Amino acid sequence: MQSLGSIRRSFAPWTDPQAKPYIVFDNVTKRFGDFTAVDNLSLSIYEREFFALLGASGCGKSTLLRMLAGFEEPTSGRILIDGQDLRGTPPYKRPVNMMFQSYALFPHMTVEKNIAFGLKQEGMPADQIEARVTEMLKLVKLEQFAKRKPHQLSGGQRQRVALARSVAKRPKVLLLDEPLGALDKKLREETQFELMDLQQSLGLTFVVVTHDQEEAMTMADRIAILDKGQVMQVATPAEIYEAPGSRFVANFVGNVNLFEGEVVAREENGARIRGATGAEIRVENAGAAAAGNSVVFAIRPEKIRVSSRRPDESRLNAMEGEVYDIAYLGDMTIYHVKLADGQVVKASALNSSRVTEDPLTWDDRAWISFQPDAGVVLTQ
Amino acid sequence: MADTAISARDTVSETPSMTRRLFSALISRLVIAIPYLWLLVFFLIPFFIVFKISLSQTAIAMPPYTPVIGVSDFFQKIGELSFDNYVWLTEDALYFNAYISSIWIAGVSTFLTLLIGYPIAYGMARAPTTVRPTLLMLVILPFWTSFLIRVYAWIGILKPEGLLNQLLMTLNIIDEPLIILNTNTAIFIGIVYSYLPFMILPLYSALEKMDYTLIEAANDLGCPPLSAFWKITFPLSLPGVVAGCLLVFIPAVGEFVIPDLLGGSETLMIGKTLWNEFNANRDWPVSSAVAIILLLLLVVPIMFFQHAQAKAQEQGR
Amino acid sequence: MNTTWSRFNVTSIALGFAFLYLPIVILVIFSFNESKLVTVWSGFSTKWYGSLLQNQGLLDAAWVTVRVGVIAATFATVLGTMAALALTRYTRFRGRILFSGMVFAPLVMPEVITGLSLLLLFVAVGLDRGFLTVTLAHITFSMCFVAVVVQSRLLTFDRSLEEAAMDLGATPVTTFFHVTLPVILPAIVSGWMLAFTLSLDDLVIASFTSGPGATTLPMKIYSQVRLGVTPEINAACTILIAIVAVGVIAASLVNKRREVQRLRDEQGAQRG
Numbered sequence: 001m002q003s004l005g006s007i008r009r010s011f012a013p014w015t016d017p018q019a020k021p022y023i024v025f026d027n028v029t030k031r032f033g034d035f036t037a038v039d040n041l042s043l044s045i046y047e048r049e050f051f052a053l054l055g056a057s058g059c060g061k062s063t064l065l066r067m068l069a070g071f072e073e074p075t076s077g078r079i080l081i082d083g084q085d086l087r088g089t090p091p092y093k094r095p096v097n098m099m100f101q102s103y104a105l106f107p108h109m110t111v112e113k114n115i116a117f118g119l120k121q122e123g124m125p126a127d128q129i130e131a132r133v134t135e136m137l138k139l140v141k142l143e144q145f146a147k148r149k150p151h152q153l154s155g156g157q158r159q160r161v162a163l164a165r166s167v168a169k170r171p172k173v174l175l176l177d178e179p180l181g182a183l184d185k186k187l188r189e190e191t192q193f194e195l196m197d198l199q200q201s202l203g204l205t206f207v208v209v210t211h212d213q214e215e216a217m218t219m220a221d222r223i224a225i226l227d228k229g230q231v232m233q234v235a236t237p238a239e240i241y242e243a244p245g246s247r248f249v250a251n252f253v254g255n256v257n258l259f260e261g262e263v264v265a266r267e268e269n270g271a272r273i274r275g276a277t278g279a280e281i282r283v284e285n286a287g288a289a290a291a292g293n294s295v296v297f298a299i300r301p302e303k304i305r306v307s308s309r310r311p312d313e314s315r316l317n318a319m320e321g322e323v324y325d326i327a328y329l330g331d332m333t334i335y336h337v338k339l340a341d342g343q344v345v346k347a348s349a350l351n352s353s354r355v356t357e358d359p360l361t362w363d364d365r366a367w368i369s370f371q372p373d374a375g376v377v378l379t380q
Numbered sequence: 381m382a383d384t385a386i387s388a389r390d391t392v393s394e395t396p397s398m399t400r401r402l403f404s405a406l407i408s409r410l411v412i413a414i415p416y417l418w419l420l421v422f423f424l425i426p427f428f429i430v431f432k433i434s435l436s437q438t439a440i441a442m443p444p445y446t447p448v449i450g451v452s453d454f455f456q457k458i459g460e461l462s463f464d465n466y467v468w469l470t471e472d473a474l475y476f477n478a479y480i481s482s483i484w485i486a487g488v489s490t491f492l493t494l495l496i497g498y499p500i501a502y503g504m505a506r507a508p509t510t511v512r513p514t515l516l517m518l519v520i521l522p523f524w525t526s527f528l529i530r531v532y533a534w535i536g537i538l539k540p541e542g543l544l545n546q547l548l549m550t551l552n553i554i555d556e557p558l559i560i561l562n563t564n565t566a567i568f569i570g571i572v573y574s575y576l577p578f579m580i581l582p583l584y585s586a587l588e589k590m591d592y593t594l595i596e597a598a599n600d601l602g603c604p605p606l607s608a609f610w611k612i613t614f615p616l617s618l619p620g621v622v623a624g625c626l627l628v629f630i631p632a633v634g635e636f637v638i639p640d641l642l643g644g645s646e647t648l649m650i651g652k653t654l655w656n657e658f659n660a661n662r663d664w665p666v667s668s669a670v671a672i673i674l675l676l677l678l679v680v681p682i683m684f685f686q687h688a689q690a691k692a693q694e695q696g697r
Numbered sequence: 698m699n700t701t702w703s704r705f706n707v708t709s710i711a712l713g714f715a716f717l718y719l720p721i722v723i724l725v726i727f728s729f730n731e732s733k734l735v736t737v738w739s740g741f742s743t744k745w746y747g748s749l750l751q752n753q754g755l756l757d758a759a760w761v762t763v764r765v766g767v768i769a770a771t772f773a774t775v776l777g778t779m780a781a782l783a784l785t786r787y788t789r790f791r792g793r794i795l796f797s798g799m800v801f802a803p804l805v806m807p808e809v810i811t812g813l814s815l816l817l818l819f820v821a822v823g824l825d826r827g828f829l830t831v832t833l834a835h836i837t838f839s840m841c842f843v844a845v846v847v848q849s850r851l852l853t854f855d856r857s858l859e860e861a862a863m864d865l866g867a868t869p870v871t872t873f874f875h876v877t878l879p880v881i882l883p884a885i886v887s888g889w890m891l892a893f894t895l896s897l898d899d900l901v902i903a904s905f906t907s908g909p910g911a912t913t914l915p916m917k918i919y920s921q922v923r924l925g926v927t928p929e930i931n932a933a934c935t936i937l938i939a940i941v942a943v944g945v946i947a948a949s950l951v952n953k954r955r956e957v958q959r960l961r962d963e964q965g966a967q968r969g
Binding site: 400401403404407408410411412414415416418419420421422423424425426427429430433496497499500502503504506507515517518519520521522524525526527528529530532533534535536537539541543573576577580626627630631633634635636637641651654655658659664667668671674675678681682685686689690 | 703705706707708709710712713714716717718720721723724727737776777779780782783786787790792795796797798799800801802803804805806807808809810813814815817818821833834836837840844868869870894897898900901904905915918919922923926930934937938941942944945949
């Protein structure tokens with residue numbers, strides 16, 4: 001039997017040109033008065049995918065989810081689920097269910113009544129409802145809380161009730177609005193994996209809205225980064241992180257150092273870029289940048305090494321500076337190194353041993369170095 | 381508790397502060413004692429006097445009753461107490477009918493007020509947040525104008541030759557003027573109209589507090605709007621419904637002005653009966669007995685109201 | 698779905714407000730009627746206002762009413778504020794349940810009962826019915842309304858403000874006058890206004906507790922209404938409505954201006 005992980009690893013319908021997307025946003029625009037919340041956006045989500053909409057508040061991600069649920073109608077454009085245009089279909093007739101950020105548990109109903117609510121609307125026979133509710137309670141490990149009212153539960157328990165209620169009807173698609181937003185950090189981390197297991201075992205399509213990039217990276221098969229109602233990039237977490245498509249994405253996800261410069265020459269599998277001070281760096285992954293283009297080279301702090309002496313290896317790009325600030329975080333240390341041109345570069349070093357043999361301290365001269373393939377060249 | 385902590389600290393500080401603390405403690409005693417005493421004297425004790433007089437004999441005098449109990453001879457006179465007035469009340473069907481009819485009229489009016497007030501409160505609670513304060517003010521505004529004036533305004537409308545009949549006859553909806561004034565219908569209209577703000581305000585505050593995502597959640601789970609109203613909105617607004625109904629029902633049972641001005645001569649309401657007994661017949665003991673029984677009828681709803689108030693206060697804390 | 702619901706909302710609000718205001722509007726319109734008939738329009742005239750000024754009995758009653766109202770509202774505000782403080786600040790004292798019962802019960806107590814019981818009290822202690830007794834009665838029932846208004850403000854009051862003041866060395870009394878009072882002042886003012894209008898409004902309790910020489914305006918209007926509807930009463934009512942409407946609207950405009958000013962200040966502070 002395959003483990004869930006290996007199923008997940010081989011799951012990539014978006015790479016298959018034959019695969020039909022399950023949810024399609026087709027040139028969708030949504031305006032509230034003068035404000036454009038969603039701006040001519042197109043997006044495809046596949047069946048059984050765990051899809052995350054990631055962005056800052058006001059980027060349109062919640063509006064997108066609410067349009068899918070049917071609480072808002074798009075100003076223009078179409079939304080399709082399984083090939084069916086949803087326009088005019090009221091929320092109570094859509095094959096999607098939503099888990100609300102506030103959980104929206106009915107305060108006057110017990111946990112089991114809350115979970116049974118959607119099933120009763122379907123007109124499911126009472127004995128089947130009972131069986132399903134029991135199953136759901138077991139799934140979220142709340143069997144002994146069936147008779148409690150929402151205000152008698154902890155935050156984490158309420159979150160589980162909300163989850164159980166929204167999956168009880170076995171919707172084709174589950175929409176989750178900041179599902180872990182109200183939980184504390186520890187609980188959030190545990191719950192992330194539970195959500196992933198649940199999604200796998202029920203075989204549902206999840207669309208989750210979040211502003212927490214770590215959450216999105218951990219859980220999602222693919223992430224759509226949104227800004228000002230537009231999609232900036234849709235890709236797997238690793239692609240988003242390692243090969244951001246734009247300066248915005250590079251900046252938005254994780255920490256990044258950006259070097260601005262001009263392509264001096266293309267090389268076999270890369271390019272040489274000259275910065276403002278005349279220092280040159282050799283990079284691979286130059287994409288379509290041609291000689292003379294002004295570009296930005298983006299590199300993550302953990303890909304940069306800091307040392308007190310210039311590294312020997314000639315392939316490496318190396319620059320000299322001085323240690324400007326040191327942040328010791330326990331598992332790693334982040335060095336802020338100020339280069340000759342005044343730019344401060346962040347470099348993180350894993351504290352793999354308890355004592356560093358090459359200790360650097362404030363105001364020391366230091367060298368930063370990185371492999372030519374450690375970053376990406378952004379033309380935008 | 382806090383006082384002891386403070387005074388413990390005071391032992392090290394100088395005397396002026398001590399006197400200041402004592403002064404503060406005295407002030408806080410007074411803050412409780414003054415309104416307490418006032419209400420005891422002017423609200424609670426009068427009820428005992430009413431009760432006392434309801435047990436005395438009618439007399440043609442001023443005051444028109446023979447006093448039974450002075451504080452001093454309470455125990456001697458207690459045996460001479462007369463329940464005649466209560467017996468009298470049970471013997472005359474007029475009083476019994478007046479009680480029943482008061483409760484019936486107040487009950488129907490309360491229900492009608494709820495029926496009319498709920499959609500208004502609902503509409504207000506769902507209105508854009510910017511206009512809500514204005515709407516709220518518009519609901520409260522009529523309450524500031526005289527009750528008497530508002531009841532009076534309806535006489536001109538409901539009269540046989542009044543504006544309503546003029547309008548309906550001009551529109552050819554009716555040929556004969558409707559007789560509304562001096563009927564129970566007029567009383568219903570009067571009570572609904574006068575007490576509507578009392579119904580709307582608690583309903584509004586209950587509905588406005590409600591989280592609208594609950595309705596969205598119900599819709600999302602397959603529940604159409606009307607059904608979501610009955611399953612979610614209405615049950616959650618019940619505290620407001622209860623408060624509103626009590627605020628209308630309790631005073632309406634004892635209402636005097638509305639049945640007197642809008643009701644007919646055959647309309648029996650206990651407030652009017654009491655008034656007549658007191659002012660026209662000058663029978664103080666009997667009217668006191670009427671008041672005591674009315675109070676007994678209202679004790680349960682009033683306690684209920686108190687309880688709801690206390691609970692709301694507890695939640696507000 | 699949303700649009701049909703909001704259409705429903707708009708309709709219900711519009712109908713509701715029409716119901717609330719139409720009778721008052723009609724009453725005001727017919728106060729300007731030429732004819733003595735209140736229900737048949739025969740031309741515009743202000744003569745009923747003129748005849749109102751000749752009606753010495755009505756004017757006397759109005760003067761009595763205003764005096765009773767001002768005195769009763771002022772005492773009721775002081776007592777009601779104390780009661781509200783007692784209820785919110787001292788959660789444990791002997792007889793608190795009885796006390797809160799006595800504060801809330803008058804809100805719903807039928808007026809005939811309150812009126813009768815107060816009258817019997819005044820008779821029992823040998824107090825002659827008149828100006829004093831009406832005023833005492835009005836203080837008693839309107840202080841409870843003040844208490845409720847002030848109490849609801851006190852419940853949302855941030856206690857840490859008081860604690861901060863005391864931490865900085867203010868005594869409880871100083872704290873009350875410099876911190877608590879300014880914050881709850883709007884509630885106290887609206888409590889006073891409420892008490893004043895309640896007193897202005899009251900017919901039943903005044904009829905029980907008042908005596909010769911202290912006839913209030915509602916009593917006067919009531920006795921005339923019983924004789925029949927006349928445009929003169931419409932005119933008197935219109936003046937009362939106008940006074941109240943101007944007062945309430947002015948108060949809410951002042952509040953709104955203060956609110957707008959505060960918002961502007963806050964924005965300015967953020968920008969600066």
